[in-house]
Amino acid sequence: KQEVTQIPAALSVPEGENLVLNCSFTDSAIYNLQWFRQDPGKGLTSLLLIQSSQREQTSGRLNASLDKSSGRSTLYIAASQPGDSATYLCAVINNDYKLSFGAGTTVTVRA
Amino acid sequence: DVKVTQSSRYLVKRTGEKVFLECVQDMDHENMFWYRQDPGLGLRLIYFSYDVKMKEKGDIPEGYSVSREKKERFSLILESASTNQTSMYLCASNSPRTGYTDTQYFGPGTRLTVL
Numbered sequence: 001k002q003e004v005t006q007i008p009a010a011l012s013v014p015e016g017e018n019l020v021l022n023c024s025f026t027d028s029a030i031y032n033l034q035w036f037r038q039d040p041g042k043g044l045t046s047l048l049l050i051q052s053s054q055r056e057q058t059s060g061r062l063n064a065s066l067d068k069s070s071g072r073s074t075l076y077i078a079a080s081q082p083g084d085s086a087t088y089l090c091a092v093i094n095n096d097y098k099l100s101f102g103a104g105t106t107v108t109v110r111a
Numbered sequence: 112d113v114k115v116t117q118s119s120r121y122l123v124k125r126t127g128e129k130v131f132l133e134c135v136q137d138m139d140h141e142n143m144f145w146y147r148q149d150p151g152l153g154l155r156l157i158y159f160s161y162d163v164k165m166k167e168k169g170d171i172p173e174g175y176s177v178s179r180e181k182k183e184r185f186s187l188i189l190e191s192a193s194t195n196q197t198s199m200y201l202c203a204s205n206s207p208r209t210g211y212t213d214t215q216y217f218g219p220g221t222r223l224t225v226l
Binding site: 009041042046049098099 | 151152156201216217220222
């Protein structure tokens, strides 16, 4: 059974600092990996999707890397802003097409 | 834009009540999903449906059932609510026409409290 772990569980940084969020998964036979953002009391918004054949994806200040063989992904957020404060969730699509989620990293960016 | 809506943002029910959570999507998606989200556990899949009247159990189906009578609507039913079903419930949808690798689109969630 796929297990997805996110470290750290929480992170607090001053505005302008770069953020590094880590995700690891136990079964490397995945179709893709996704990073989501969740604001308090809200649903999930997709940020980046990396296909299993890709090594990274970029969108604006966000960059996500994927090392499928070692079961790791990292989300980088450059020059953080208070509006980046949220919970970030990592999820993988397995061979059975179901999503397995990590528990998330809660980020606070201090002004 | 894809829109997934859920009937209630907040719901308070009593132990033993029958509870219906409704989810509607407007993008003609074949696939629909119900998750629950608990602190420290992430999202866990309860049930999913690949088509009208079709359903499959997810990782934690016990105590729940679902109904999909129309393509756009997927209902989660708690036959007899219990306090351990207090949670945030999230609905999602996507389409196999874009491949199973496409992202799932999520609703805003329903925070259910069972007293």
